[in-house]
Amino acid sequence: MNTSDVTAAIWHKSTYSNGQANCVEVASNLPGIVAVRDSKNPDGPALVFEPGDWAAFVAGVRAGDMDA
Helix, strand or coil, rough: CCCCCCCCCEECCCCHHHCCCEEEEECCCCCCEEEEEEEECCCCCCCECCCCCCCCCHHHHHHHHHCC
């Protein structure tokens, strides 16, 4: 699969978004990649990550490593 091909993505918003449009959506159903896009621009570009890199980022966020 071409890593830039996200046409089969099933996008999910965080439950913390409370239905707001200002959030990111994540698709983890694609083989070998995790795609992330801006929910305000669903037809725009998506960032693509390897699953291990995405998991490390999420773990860092949960641990507070990204807090200002």
